[in-house]
Amino acid sequence: MKPVAHSLALAGWAGRYLWSGWAGAAGLFCFAAAWQAGHEFYGSFVLPSPLETLDAVAALMREPQFAEAAKATALRSLAGFALATGIGTTAGAIAGYSFAAMRLMRPIVTVILGVPPIAWIVLALIWFGSTGGSAVLTVVVAALPISFAGGLEGVATRDRALDAMARSFGAGMWTRFRTVTAPHLVSYLFPAWTTTAGTAWKVTVMAELLSNSGGIGGDLATARALFDIPRVMALIVVVVAFALFTEYALLHPLRDQLERWRSAGLPWGVKR
């Protein structure tokens, strides 16, 4: 009885989630229409039409080297994402618990924020040369402050009354973190993480392009040198598709599962 009810609830959620995709698709098609209008106004050389771009995407997909490049970019942005969220969230959470740590870390984060990303790329190029390391470092530096702020706010705004309740049952530090603070923290971390995921893709491609270290960014540099405009557009579309995929196929479903309690109180018509 119980597993059946559970899988039914899951199926209901999946149906609602997929159905909400129509609204997103409508928005994207409006954008495509504006793109087509721009194409008709400026011509193929400046702005290839959506259809030409899709053709170029299809051609890209058939190239074996492209799969390699996409894999390299994906791994770099994933590594950058993991490091940025891992270090940022942990440091932010510690700062949220300890006033002294917050006083110490805040200026460091401000300094990191103050240095322009392009300067980090130059530094990373000197330190790592033309390897993936420079892209990863740039992602970490660009995205770390967001996770830090999320972790800090989340822990600092934890419900102390619930914490006292847990203590009254004799719950230790770790249990209280897991059952009281962490679920609250999640609602602060997800916006930070989705932003980080988007930043990770963009910054990886930028760093690859500038450091000439292969990947989709390297492809983009070559296409630009050859004035292969449809290919440039196709690569952009691919990166955007990757970013959309991470956000809507990985992060949002995870969030919905973790935060079921939040939507439970909404009246039926308001869900999504």
Place this chain on the structure above:
Amino acid sequence: MKLRLEGIGHAFLGRTVFEGLDLSLDPGEVVALIGPSGCGKTTVLQIAAGLIDPLRGRVRRAYQRHAVVFQEARLLPWMTARDNIAYGLRVAGARKKPRLGIAERRAREVGLHPNDLDKFPIELSGGMRQRAAVARALAIDPDVVFFDEPFTAVDVGLKRILQDLVIEAAAREHFSALFVTHDLSEAVRVAHRLVVLSGHQQGIVADRVIAGQPGQRSDRDIFEIVEAWSRDPAFTELFDGGRDT
């Protein structure tokens, strides 16, 4: 003797709340702690429950487990009612299956419908949340239960029902309880003994045994006790709104 507070004193930011306070709980005894607002009732309870350390004095405990029912339900919003009721057992390290079984039994005792157990706190009414909070406290089979004005926010009818629940549970399971309230008739209804805390840092100004047993006093008895005591000088502070601070 289950619990004894000896010479307890506490201050917030240098402002003394109370000094030299002594209080004890016998096995199976429900003590109501009453006093005007701001006199430090909740602080006494928090010290007794080990949530804050007193500046002076000591707390002696001769029991295994205690539970606290707070003024607000304090359910974890991300857990279902069932998991919330089982929370104390989970903290104590009980396995999932037995602890959920106990949670269901306790939910029945406090009058929660089985269908409500899969709901999140946000989907429950205020009264149901408070019932769940009482069930969560009872679930760990406590030797001592601390009630911190638990039924202040519920309506009069429900208040009676919840008081009766506490009276029944205390009689059935023989736990001792410290019941903090600012409502004299609530105190007279649920407790064996009544302790009045002064609003002027004078500690305990009255300590009376209430005639009869909780649950067996009629509404008339309660009314008469409250009437008699409200003319008593020890209780004047309770009814005297103009407290000079």
